[in-house]
Amino acid sequence: MDKLTLLIGGVAIAGAAAIVYNLDQQPTGHSMTPPDTSVLEPGDPIQNVNLPEQLSESAAVGKVAFDAKCAACHGANATGLEGLAPPLVHKIYEPSHHSDESFYVAVQKGVRAHHWKFGNMPPVDGLTRADVKGIVAYIRELQQENGIF
CATH class of the missing domain: 1.20.5 (Single alpha-helices involved in coiled-coils or other helix-helix interfaces)
Structure with missing residues (x-):
């Protein structure tokens, strides 16, 4: 040879x-497959999410911003809400598939529906890049607690 x-x-x-x-x-x-939501009622949480015992300072600040601007659609602790928006604590949003920058773009420009059947996400007004950085830290810590790296 x-x-x-x-x-x-x-x-x-x-x-x-x-x-x-x-x-x-x-x-x-x-899995990369969205969960079976056929048994859920509109507004029900889509995912079960385990919470970390303690959040980092950045994630704790991000949780406040998430609760104010994101939870109405994505659910408390990013569980997703049936009929509204997907869970962000899901393998689809792991860092290797959706980078941190994709969250910045989603907030700034919105997102065309491509993984889920919830429709397009509109841009989110009133969030700075620093706010989104904290939100991403919060989501990443939730993901890590739930085995999503």
Whole structure:
């Protein structure tokens, strides 16, 4: 075998091993498929969310902003509300799929519906970039407590 063939084979094996490792690291109970909401009534929470024992200072400030500007649609503690908006404590919103910057853009410009059937999200007035930074910290800490990295 020549060196190039060995190199390509080694890279392919390492890539396959990385994929298998990452699949084993996925949290249980969370899939990219939205939860079955057929048994929920409009306004019911969509996800069960475990709360951290303590939030960081940034996340605690973000919770105040989230409660004021986001909870009416996304539910208390980002559980989502049937018929209104999706849960943000869901694998779809993990950092590797929706970066922190995607939250800034969503607040500033709104979001066209693409994962859920709730319709488009309008822009959110009255939030600064610093406010959104705290909201993202809050959501990320909720996600981490619920096995979403």
